[in-house]
Amino acid sequence: MNLFLHALQRPFVWLWRIRHQCGYGVHSPFAFDLITQVIYERTPYYKYKELKTEQRKQSAHHNRAWRREPLKVKRLLFRLVNRMQPHTLIDAGKTAASALYLKAGKDNVDYTAASQLDELFLEAGIPVDFAWLHDYKHPHFVEEVFCLCADRAGKHSLFVIEGIGYSRAMRALWKRIKQDERTGITFNLYDVGLVFFDKTKIKQHYIVNF
Numbered sequence: 118m119n120l121f122l123h124a125l126q127r128p129f130v131w132l133w134r135i136r137h138q139c140g141y142g143v144h145s146p147f148a149f150d151l152i153t154q155v156i157y158e159r160t161p162y163y164k165y166k167e168l169k170t171e172q173r174k175q176s177a178h179h180n181r182a183w184r185r186e187p188l189k190v191k192r193l194l195f196r197l198v199n200r201m202q203p204h205t206l207i208d209a210g211k212t213a214a215s216a217l218y219l220k221a222g223k224d225n226v227d228y229t230a231a232s233q234l235d236e237l238f239l240e241a242g243i244p245v246d247f248a249w250l251h252d253y254k255h256p257h258f259v260e261e262v263f264c265l266c267a268d269r270a271g272k273h274s275l276f277v278i279e280g281i282g283y284s285r286a287m288r289a290l291w292k293r294i295k296q297d298e299r300t301g302i303t304f305n306l307y308d309v310g311l312v313f314f315d316k317t318k319i320k321q322h323y324i325v326n327f
Contacts, residue, residue, distance in 0.1 A: 151311075176214070191218040260293075263278070306325050
């Protein structure tokens with residue numbers, strides 16, 4: 118989707134989703150905690166200031182993709198990694214500032230970046246604890262990476278997928294991901310989708326006005 122058109126559409130999307138705000142109507146303790154304590158968390162983490170400074174410092178050496186991601190999405194990624202504390206982290210998509218926020222969420226995380234499928238090297242037997250898939254302009258690439266990583270997902274894994282509401286192709290992909298027998302609880306934040314793999318919890322799909 119053209120970014121200008123996406124910006125024009127944003128107020129209407131927000132109004133349509135307003136009833137899905139602040140965890141209203143959510144009865145699952147797990148989902149309510151994630152929505153109120155992570156997605157809507159407003160704590161001004163001290164690292165936010167450091168990350169903003171570091172991003173500005175590095176921005177001159179990168180392309181527009183480095184600056185494209187919304188600040189609220191980058192901060193959400195930081196909070197999610199900080200909450201999940203993954204051992205392995207896959208960053209699939211063009212190099213972007215979100216990488217700084219992902220790595221800041223946990224010191225010494227085993228971080229792997231791949232802008233193309235042939236750059237995605239997964240060691241045999243190593244699970245994928247956290248994956249950030251952010252190339253919504255190429256849904257086929259996103260789906261291929263998802264399929265590869267989902268086979269390595271465990272009970273505590275979390276995948277975050279950018280742009281699930283940005284195009285017809287991404288909306289169709291999100292539907293397939295929700296229906297995938299490997300996935301569990303999902304959260305639709307429009308800008309991103311969160312996919313959990315804990316099969317001990319009842320599979321439900323939540324919409325959150327983010």
